[in-house]
Amino acid sequence: MPKxxxxxxxxxxxxxxxxxxxxxxxxxFEVFGKCANVNWHGHNYELFVTVKGTPDPDTGCIIDLxxxxxxxxxxxxxxxxxxxxxxxxxxxxxxxxxxENLAVAIWGELEGVxxxxxxxxxxxxxxxxxxxFAEYLGx
Amino acid sequence: MPKxxxxxxxxxxxxxxxxxxxxxxxxxFEVFGKCANVNWHGHNYELFVTVKGTPDPDTGCIIDLxxxxxxxxxxxxxxxxxxxxxxxxxxxxxxxxxxENLAVAIWGELEGVxxxxxxxxxxxxxxxxxxxFAEYLGx
Amino acid sequence: MPKxxxxxxxxxxxxxxxxxxxxxxxxxFEVFGKCANVNWHGHNYELFVTVKGTPDPDTGCIIDLxxxxxxxxxxxxxxxxxxxxxxxxxxxxxxxxxxENLAVAIWGELEGVxxxxxxxxxxxxxxxxxxxFAEYLGx
Amino acid sequence: MPKxxxxxxxxxxxxxxxxxxxxxxxxxFEVFGKCANVNWHGHNYELFVTVKGTPDPDTGCIIDLxxxxxxxxxxxxxxxxxxxxxxxxxxxxxxxxxxENLAVAIWGELEGVxxxxxxxxxxxxxxxxxxxFAEYLGx
Amino acid sequence: MPKxxxxxxxxxxxxxxxxxxxxxxxxxFEVFGKCANVNWHGHNYELFVTVKGTPDPDTGCIIDLxxxxxxxxxxxxxxxxxxxxxxxxxxxxxxxxxxENLAVAIWGELEGVxxxxxxxxxxxxxxxxxxxFAEYLGx
Amino acid sequence: MPKxxxxxxxxxxxxxxxxxxxxxxxxxFEVFGKCANVNWHGHNYELFVTVKGTPDPDTGCIIDLxxxxxxxxxxxxxxxxxxxxxxxxxxxxxxxxxxENLAVAIWGELEGVxxxxxxxxxxxxxxxxxxxFAEYLGx
Numbered sequence: 106m107p108k109x110x111x112x113x114x115x116x117x118x119x120x121x122x123x124x125x126x127x128x129x130x131x132x133x134f135e136v137f138g139k140c141a142n143v144n145w146h147g148h149n150y151e152l153f154v155t156v157k158g159t160p161d162p163d164t165g166c167i168i169d170l171x172x173x174x175x176x177x178x179x180x181x182x183x184x185x186x187x188x189x190x191x192x193x194x195x196x197x198x199x200x201x202x203x204x205e206n207l208a209v210a211i212w213g214e215l216e217g218v219x220x221x222x223x224x225x226x227x228x229x230x231x232x233x234x235x236x237x238f239a240e241y242l243g244x
Numbered sequence: 245m246p247k248x249x250x251x252x253x254x255x256x257x258x259x260x261x262x263x264x265x266x267x268x269x270x271x272x273f274e275v276f277g278k279c280a281n282v283n284w285h286g287h288n289y290e291l292f293v294t295v296k297g298t299p300d301p302d303t304g305c306i307i308d309l310x311x312x313x314x315x316x317x318x319x320x321x322x323x324x325x326x327x328x329x330x331x332x333x334x335x336x337x338x339x340x341x342x343x344e345n346l347a348v349a350i351w352g353e354l355e356g357v358x359x360x361x362x363x364x365x366x367x368x369x370x371x372x373x374x375x376x377f378a379e380y381l382g383x
Numbered sequence: 384m385p386k387x388x389x390x391x392x393x394x395x396x397x398x399x400x401x402x403x404x405x406x407x408x409x410x411x412f413e414v415f416g417k418c419a420n421v422n423w424h425g426h427n428y429e430l431f432v433t434v435k436g437t438p439d440p441d442t443g444c445i446i447d448l449x450x451x452x453x454x455x456x457x458x459x460x461x462x463x464x465x466x467x468x469x470x471x472x473x474x475x476x477x478x479x480x481x482x483e484n485l486a487v488a489i490w491g492e493l494e495g496v497x498x499x500x501x502x503x504x505x506x507x508x509x510x511x512x513x514x515x516f517a518e519y520l521g522x
Numbered sequence: 523m524p525k526x527x528x529x530x531x532x533x534x535x536x537x538x539x540x541x542x543x544x545x546x547x548x549x550x551f552e553v554f555g556k557c558a559n560v561n562w563h564g565h566n567y568e569l570f571v572t573v574k575g576t577p578d579p580d581t582g583c584i585i586d587l588x589x590x591x592x593x594x595x596x597x598x599x600x601x602x603x604x605x606x607x608x609x610x611x612x613x614x615x616x617x618x619x620x621x622e623n624l625a626v627a628i629w630g631e632l633e634g635v636x637x638x639x640x641x642x643x644x645x646x647x648x649x650x651x652x653x654x655f656a657e658y659l660g661x
Numbered sequence: 662m663p664k665x666x667x668x669x670x671x672x673x674x675x676x677x678x679x680x681x682x683x684x685x686x687x688x689x690f691e692v693f694g695k696c697a698n699v700n701w702h703g704h705n706y707e708l709f710v711t712v713k714g715t716p717d718p719d720t721g722c723i724i725d726l727x728x729x730x731x732x733x734x735x736x737x738x739x740x741x742x743x744x745x746x747x748x749x750x751x752x753x754x755x756x757x758x759x760x761e762n763l764a765v766a767i768w769g770e771l772e773g774v775x776x777x778x779x780x781x782x783x784x785x786x787x788x789x790x791x792x793x794f795a796e797y798l799g800x
Numbered sequence: 801m802p803k804x805x806x807x808x809x810x811x812x813x814x815x816x817x818x819x820x821x822x823x824x825x826x827x828x829f830e831v832f833g834k835c836a837n838v839n840w841h842g843h844n845y846e847l848f849v850t851v852k853g854t855p856d857p858d859t860g861c862i863i864d865l866x867x868x869x870x871x872x873x874x875x876x877x878x879x880x881x882x883x884x885x886x887x888x889x890x891x892x893x894x895x896x897x898x899x900e901n902l903a904v905a906i907w908g909e910l911e912g913v914x915x916x917x918x919x920x921x922x923x924x925x926x927x928x929x930x931x932x933f934a935e936y937l938g939x
Binding site for chain 6: 529530583587588
């Protein structure tokens, strides 16, 4: 029984800043530079969700991609798209709005949901710009 | 003497919202939907600046691309990258933070500066997402 | 009053073949090569619709991009996405399923609809592969 | 002796549908939606073949990329490019034309061939659209 | 009779330097910076050739894209791909190896050849990097 | 403590040829074809550096991306960008200028430097063209 990895890309556009509320404004600028701009900046994020499993003989698919897309939208995109990551997103509350933390938090939102469909979440990759992306494999 | 068009791409990451301060919150949401999120959202913008001219016989170039890049950075990118378009950007003050208005405003910042270098600005193209972009030709 | 060009990208995945029903199978293969494969082949098409106009002072926009996207979906995408261009698409009936003809036919579907919204359709660009695309400006 | 992974991208344009011949038309539409369009649809597929090995000291290469490309073309692309995956492709006969099954079947076509060249096939990745891709590692 | 624009992309990988042989080494470095590296550097160039015409009613095409590709390969790519633009390319002899000059020179190689096929060359676009490209329209 | 992978992309434009100095010109052309062009050719290389670690609770980051970018520039890009890989690059001296060898050599330049920052280098990926790339994981 072959194990195949299927990946679905979704996108979200969000505002954020790198800002540690326990630090002074000066320290925030010193550490994060322009990423700490008080009035925020933002990105077109790309989210790649990879699920691992064995193709169903009747469908040829590991998971219905319409379902996978719907799950990602319901549990992640609707809460973060056209939002402020620092202020508006429940699953990022109390955390630094870094790409690394986004990948870990989105794993947390999707792992159980995908397990309930009989599949295994393999990887969450978050691309912040054409030059930067983070990946989390659940370990 | 051939007329050639040379294009330089630069990038900026910014927060914005589509929000008309003369309208109620309700009307803003009705017209702009999720783009009116009160706490902002953001984009990785791509800016394409096209200059028209005749290649210099000594250099083969219409304009030194290092200079063109420096001018775009000095007059546009430094004022808008990692900023909030509605709050932080002098050349967008008092205007709706739409892609169309960005293209027109950036033309205004660059047209004279490029003319002083003996070249002609031909086009400003602003790409907001992989699905949306605006272009202004100065007319 | 500045004239700005705004472009919306939409996508459709379709089957087609280059096949002239007035020609023999031999002549079709001779002229179109593998593009005449009897059992079809297909593409991920990208459609770029460019509208020209003056930004509305209240919104900063030429046309509401949600509306533009909805119009393109209603009049084009729903009729061609996940379809066979030669067999299933009303606006391509009786025409060769070439990229050039797609661009002209999609212009025909959208020009009046966009005019009714008070805007001017400027260009239809259809990208068939990363190496081939066609553009029609209505002339 | 370092182990390096080299990847070659090739492309093919093909028609397909998701359609289980043991099911009624109704059930096919219910499960696969528009992907079950009777008259097919199609995609620009991208195929990424990754080979693992130690660079040859004389060439610096794991495998001659011209040879790798030729093998992929001979054993895969010539049989699937500008074809109908459900009807025309020997190595997909009797299987659902899903991206997952494509990845596994292409592995089957290439694994032995690449082994005969003294190299190890590491991964087959098939990208169906900009939003969907499948990967198979041979396990 | 609609006028449609069809574009074919081809690619070439070449070495070059920006170097004016009438200038001293010092002046070359002063003007061109790292682009004047004595031992060359290089690029993956993309070439976009746009042809204008009316679709043939029998084929739906302005020009057979296999023919257009073959013409571009015969007259341009074979002379410049995996070559040194300053040293090896007949149509660039005696000229600065700039993107602007490439666009004009490639126009010169293709305009007559495409005219002989009954079509009109509309534009040559040469993309040197993801940030820089030049376009020539023959005027 | 989650382990996250963060990737930074940098770019360099360089000339090279595949040429074994111990072989005759004939054998070089026989083995490497046009890649052995005596006067060089070149590429826009993309370099992807992946670092593995646990996000710092104060910053949310594994490594400051400004620092990672600065390290890659200091130790790799400044020595190879706008250079000739065969002639100008200290860390490639005496080696074939293949993509595979580039990946291994760049690992050698960065592994210790990144370890000194308390992080673990996970992967070096070098993309030579849109069709070819190599990856090295340090084993």
